[in-house]
Structures are given as structure tokens and as C-alpha cells.
Amino acid sequence: MGIKSIGSHLQVKGVRKQFGNVEVLKRLDLEIKPGEFVSIVGRSGCGKSTLLRLLAGLDVPTEGEVLLDEERVRGIHPDTRILFQDARLLPWKSVIANVQIGARNGDKARAEEALRLVGLEHKAKEWPSVLSGGQRQRIALARALAGSPRLLLLDEPLSALDALTRIEMQELIERIWQEQQFSAILVTHDVSEAVALADRIVLIKNGAIAIDIPVHLPRPRERNSDFAYYEKLILDHLMERGAPASVLAVSP
Incomplete structure (x- = not known):
């Protein structure tokens, strides 16, 4: 969906x-x-x-x-969702887990779809620390989109x-x-x-x-x-x- x-x-x-x-x-x-x-x-x-x-x-x-x-x-x-200057990702959670925070009821399917929207579905299992600044902001955007704002x-x-x-x-x-x-x-x-x-x-x-x-x-x-x-x-x-x-x- x-x-x-x-x-x-x-x-x-x-x-x-x-x-x-x-x-x-x-x-x-x-x-x-x-x-x-x-x-x-x-x-x-x-x-x-x-x-x-x-x-x-x-x-x-x-x-x-x-x-x-x-x-x-x-x-x-x-x-309503907010995207800040700082991506504000939780370093102890994987990329997909960070995106799930923005999804209603932590819906993993919506989080995965949001990652596809920003072109980073292949980073789902990575840790935020290995991402570039642009990638971290894409993940933050995906987190916002996962909530269907x-x-x-x-x-x-x-x-x-x-x-x-x-x-x-x-x-x-x-x-x-x-x-x-x-x-x-x-x-x-x-x-x-x-x-x-x-x-x-x-x-x-x-x-x-x-x-x-x-x-x-x-x-x-x-x-x-x-x-x-x-x-x-x-x-x-x-x-x-x-x-x-x-x-x-x-x-x-």
C-alpha cells in the first residue's frame, strides 16, 4: 500500500x-x-x-x-511532521528502526516504503554512524514520510x-x-x-x-x-x- x-x-x-x-x-x-x-x-x-x-x-x-x-x-x-537541520537519528538503532519511529504504530512496511522513496532501501540494516550527512538527512526525511504527513x-x-x-x-x-x-x-x-x-x-x-x-x-x-x-x-x-x-x- x-x-x-x-x-x-x-x-x-x-x-x-x-x-x-x-x-x-x-x-x-x-x-x-x-x-x-x-x-x-x-x-x-x-x-x-x-x-x-x-x-x-x-x-x-x-x-x-x-x-x-x-x-x-x-x-x-x-x-504533522518536522524535518530539522540536524537529522537527529538515534545512533543505537538501525536505519530501518529509526524510520519506524515516524511510522504510525511502528509499521515496518511503511518505513521500508519511505526508504524506497528517498532511494536508501539498501541502507536499511546500516547504522547511522556509517552514513554521510546527505544520507542521514534522507533517512530523517524518510522518517517523516513514514508517518504519511x-x-x-x-x-x-x-x-x-x-x-x-x-x-x-x-x-x-x-x-x-x-x-x-x-x-x-x-x-x-x-x-x-x-x-x-x-x-x-x-x-x-x-x-x-x-x-x-x-x-x-x-x-x-x-x-x-x-x-x-x-x-x-x-x-x-x-x-x-x-x-x-x-x-x-x-x-x-
Whole structure:
């Protein structure tokens, strides 16, 4: 039986987050439609990782609410999976046992299928210590996929990889997302990565949404002049070059 998924509908309504006297997020409103891939970019400390934690149910808003399929998020939802920068594999468990952790009821068949999806079924009996960094992230991705997620949250999962492995992982994530149709939210510092993967790019500055831009590029994406247009557009706002930031809907 294949791993099938239909994306979740995510709504952020008037969400504010405060730590002590510091307001990290300022009444955000955001909607991610079922099956959509959204990238969230911004400088360090802008609030994007805090937003991801709220979406995951790892933290609660000071004000406002996060809704997943019309229900308020209260803790990690069973249909949500998270892929972190660190693969976080258990070194005393084999590859297949690590992937089974993400499967409902530890279903070994689903774990094996998830390994096939990421092209590492031949590593099932190996130990994490013998894997490369890219292979460990593929195993972490398989662990997330084994749970048949409807929402996949990606917290800078490729930032520690070399350039070639990173591109390979981007292509793998894009292919599986297209096949499985889950909703995906990627937090990244890498503007090129955001353009390569996302249907929309949300830029957060000082705890607020500065721009929310749909990416009108065909898939698979080529790094051509249209691709460069989006990179420059995001970087100009990020670096505060050119026009003042506002919520936009633009196309090249």
C-alpha cells in the first residue's frame, strides 16, 4: 500500500508572540492552502523559527490562533511532521528502526516504503554512524514520510550540507511533495533555495510579514533570468534596497 497524503489547510489568525517584554511576532495573518509549498525567509532573529514552532504546536501564541483544518493547534498534530537541520537519528538503532519511529504504530512496511522513496532501501540494516550527512538527512526525511504527513515543516534541513548534496535534496523534496501532495513550509536563510522550492515566499522582518510573493515559475525550475528576478526581488527587500516593503503579489 502506497504512502498517500492530502495537504492540510493552515491558518494563522492575528498571531502575536511575546517572550517577556520582547514582542517576537506582531499579529500575523497567513494562510497556507492544502498542498501548497511556502518558504519563509528572513534574517536571524526575525521570528521565522518562532512562527514555525507555533505552526508545529511546539509553542502557543500570546494572542491569536493557529488553525489546522479548521481546528486550533494544541500540541503536535498526528498528521504533522518536522524535518530539522540536524537529522537527529538515534545512533543505537538501525536505519530501518529509526524510520519506524515516524511510522504510525511502528509499521515496518511503511518505513521500508519511505526508504524506497528517498532511494536508501539498501541502507536499511546500516547504522547511522556509517552514513554521510546527505544520507542521514534522507533517512530523517524518510522518517517523516513514514508517518504519511499532511503537513511537513522543514526547519533549515539542508543548511549543513555541501552545495551539490543540497541541490540533490531540494530536487528529492520537490519530487516527493509533488507525488504526495502534502502541504509544506520551509524556513530557510537561502533565498535561492526558497525560489527553487516554493509556490510562495513569505519574508518576515522585525516580527511582521513584509512581503508575500507567489512564484510563477514552471517546475522543474531552471536557474535562468526569471529565477534571478525572484532572487533579486527578495534580496532587495531583505537588504532594504529599492522600494519599501509591502505585501505584494508580483510576477516577472
